[in-house]
Amino acid sequence: MIKKKPVSVKGLVFDMDGLLLDSEKVVKRSWDYAGKELGYENFGDHIYNTVGFNLKRRTEYFKTNVDxxxxxxxxxxxxxxxxxxxxDKEGIAVKKGAPELLNAAKSHGCMIGLATSSRQIHAEQSLKRAGLYDYFDGKVFGDTVKEGKPSPEIYLKACKSIGIEPEDAVALEDAPSGAISAHAAGMRVIVVPDLVQPPEEVKQFLWKQAEDLERVIEMIWG
Known part of the structure; x- marks a missing residue:
């Protein structure tokens, strides 16, 4: 049997919430609690329509769709x-396969970037708590770009931050808006779904889809 030759990948660029960290479920709970105080029931359900949005886009969504x-x-x-x-009470779990994939990328000489819609102060604190902060060679945050996902801006800047051309890098995402952003930047895209599954129009351009990050190691390097 002929072993499949591993593909050439010079860099990986990761989303954070829902991909590296099992944090979106906690966000949903926090929205439920805050929404109830403001008089809205089941407000956390809005996260299904806004996964991957930065603060600016979520603000626009709420003002258009809520009030x-x-x-x-x-x-x-x-x-x-x-x-x-x-x-603080329960912790935020690291998603299955995240440390292993980051270590595999390092061992294969890949540059590692971050493209998260979260604010810089929150993202840095979250990654440090999870012990993942030092893996990254470059980081771009939701409050350091003009246009949030699905604009390609954040992924273009993330690739630039690690010195890799978009066509030589792979983006890892859980959310459709992030997948669209990375694809528009000219990257290969792997989606590992969390709260929502990619719609058909997103599936059509995906390079690969995986059930967890551990599976991604085999997909890229065999």
Whole structure:
């Protein structure tokens, strides 16, 4: 049997929430708690429509789909407080295969980038808590770009931050908006779904889809 030759990959660029960290479920709970205080029931369900959005895009979503006068600043502060209460009490789990994939990338000489919609202060704190911060050669955050996902800006900047051309890098995402962003940047895209499955229009351009990050190691390097 002829062994399949591994593909050439010079860099990997990761999303964070829902991909490296099992944090989206905690975000949903924090939205439920904050929403209830503001008079909205089951408010966490809105996360299914906004996975991968940065603060700017989520603000636009709430003002369009919930209330033009939605108190975003207050809601954001409340959700942060609830999120960290849960995180401090229960922790935020690292997704299956995340450390192994990051170590495999390093062992194969890949540069590693981050392209997260989260704010810089939150993302850095989360990665440090999880013991993943030092793996990254470059990082781009939701509050350091003008246009959030699905704009390609964040992935183009992430590739630049690690000195790799987009066509030589692979993006790893859990959310459709992030997959669209990376594809528009000219990257190969692997989706590892978390809260939502990729729709057909996203599946059509995916390079690969995996059930967890551990499986990605085999997909890339055999």
């Amino acid at each position: 033009l006068d939605f108190p975003m600043d207050r809601f954001a502060q409340m959700t942060r407080e609830y999120y960290y209460k849960i995180a």
